[in-house]
Amino acid sequence: MTTITDTMANDHRRCDSLFVEAEELIAHGNWSEGQVKFEAFRDATENHFSMEEGILFPGFEQRTGQSAGPTQMMRMEHVQMRQLLVDMETAVRLMDSERYLGLSETLMMLMQQHNMKEEQMLYPMTDQVFAADAQATLHEMKML
Structure with missing residues (x-):
């Protein structure tokens, strides 16, 4: 069984x-390919944020009653x-x-700091909180 953390x-x-591919291309002056790779990175990152902000975080908050906890901090970092x-x-x-x-x-x-907090603290908490609903939640997130 696949976990939310994994x-x-x-x-x-x-x-x-x-991200690394875009940075390398741009650092070497390959602007055309670098721009394409940057846009792919930006879109993948926005999709990741959407899965969290649209499904994972609200589900976590609903199940725990915590809306001013770790999810609020993650959203603030997403804004940054x-x-x-x-x-x-x-x-x-x-x-x-x-x-x-x-x-x-x-x-x-x-x-790096953001991902570490999610992977070491928030995601394991979601695995516990979602428990039997984790697979359905992951499926819903993939549908975004």
């Missing part, structure tokens, strides 16, 4: 891989990451590698 951690790895993505997209359009790479470094640090 599924979402694997999705983190998928997003991370796209979304703004960095907007700024990075502008840097890509302007072909400003220095700006892009600086923002990329900031985003990487934020993502």
Whole structure:
């Protein structure tokens, strides 16, 4: 049986891989391919956030009665990451590698800390809270 932790951690790895590929392409001045890879990363990240914010977090909050706990912090960090993505997209359009790479470094640090909190604390909590409903929840998240 696949767990929420495993599924979402694997999705983190998928997003991370796209992120690294975009950064490498842009660092080497390959703007055309870099832009395509950045857009794939941005879209994958937004999809990940949507699964969490649209299904996982509300389900967790409903089951636990906690709306001001870890999910609120994760949403706040999503806002920060979304703004960095907007700024990075502008840097890509302007072909400003220095700006892009600086923002990329900031985003990487934020993502690493964010993902660690989710993978080590929040996702294991969701596995416990969702228990028998986990597979149905994962299916619903994949349908987004």
